[in-house]
Amino acid sequence: MSASAEATRLLPRSLLISITTVLVAVVLLPVGYIVLASLNSDVGVASGEFWPSSFSLNSYDKIWTTADLSTGIVNSLIVCAATAIASALLGTITAYVLVRYSFFGRLTILRGLVGLQSIPGTLMLLPVFVLFSSAGNYLGLTVIGTRWGLFLAYLTFALPFSTWVMVTYLRGLPRELEEAARTDGASTLVILWRIIFPLSLPAIVVAGIFAFLLGWNDVLFASVLTRPETHTAAVALQVFGSAQEGGALPVYSQMMAAALICAAPVVLLYLIFQRYLVGGLTAGGVK
């Protein structure tokens, strides 16, 4: 080890190794359990086995007929993708104006964008539910139970969050290019399209992914605003899980397979975009 690495070392070697080992073990035990249990038999998991007495991929086969998982995954993908695209694009435009121009009420809006991320979801769900059901009663529109309704509801949290992610990114972006384009007579829309969008593409992707994950991870809104046909993956898993209690034979192995399938897209997104996403996490501070 070089002298400078020695200088920045913060902990003695033995302590470093023991802390790392304990933390890795604490994380990996439950994670390993999901994998092992999903490869076990339902009976094996129900009797408390950690290491399966026999390995098989049966659970991954059976789960598609036992639980309504495929409908849920398709619905989740549609609704979350729509939320991601809408909030990333609108968030970029809004953030651009917020960062580059000063006007009355700008600070209030910025404060609101941060504050809104900490508003309890339960507080927003109730009025959204009442509004949606009155759209049915007063206007004859069905909103509750549709994917559109869920999409609108997710914008409640996704839109301010994506806008804030873009604000933190755009304020670090130098203005020289825009100003040069402006002296050449480019309009704001051209500047947005030709300069801002291409330059901030990584941040737009991050904003979109976070919006996607907000929707994918949500149980609260989806549990109230969907019907069985429009269930999201999260609700499918939750309903499936709570149906196991009191049943004759709980199918825990299949449940772990389903949990792993629901986690897979999220883990995949993180693996691909790890560098960008971790930066975004510390900037926005919301999962």
Next chain:
Amino acid sequence: MPGRAVRAKAKERPLWLLTPGGLLMVLVILIPLALALWISLIDLDQYTLRRWIEAPFIGLGNYTEAFSSGLLHSIWISVSFAVLSTVATVPIGIAAALVTQNAYRGRGLVRAVFLIPYVLPSFVVATVWRTMLQPDGVVNEWLHRTGTLWLSGPHSYWTLILVEIWAAWPFIYLMALAALQSVDHEVHEASAVDGATWWPKLRSVILPYLRGPVLLACLLATLNHINNFTLPFVLFGSPAPDDVNVLPMIVYVTSFQSLRFGLSAAMAVLSLVLIAIPLFVYLRAVRLDVHEEGGR
């Protein structure tokens, strides 16, 4: 630099670009928030829901009823749960940041593992722990206990805290790591020249750098703990056992199982008041004004 903002102001400002995002935010945020406040003042239940505009106005009636129907108990559970979870995650998060600060072979892998609990969706985490904590489940098997109930009764409160700690410590870790990486190399070298051993160096040189960012992270983490609905909902089901009847759960059950929408709105508004205290501190501490920085 305010000068730049003023210069831009003199030119034409394309504020109309705010319209699509702004209108949508008014529609999906401001109107629902105002409506929530209104609902908390009317007697809205499943009978009056169809024609909720005509539901009777009862002033603060829902608020007084909220206090007599277990809200104080829920506030206590929520606040103690949130504070205990935050306090417990801070040393874990800082320790994790310290052990991944210096490069070694395999550090990338360790960092990836540390992110797992945070990356996994809450509903997946809750489902897994719920399975592991069944009376015949693997946790009781490990502890050589038979039939200990983790998901109901007095144990459930500690179950909730432990699972929340498991899922939430990487957030503190990430914030602490970001702060650690901003400590100048000279600081390390200076203290190394002084011949300080690791603990005094850590305590008086390094940890002071972490104080601000970690305190900020604590505020946010506490808010997230208080607002966490998914974990108790999936872990314990609804209605939740009395010991884990946190604010989001009581609000949810009151509206969507007891169908007392007015009462539930009053409870939700009161939880917002509770959250407003740490939120206000956070908003004061976080840098909002985008023009101060010039251009990094």
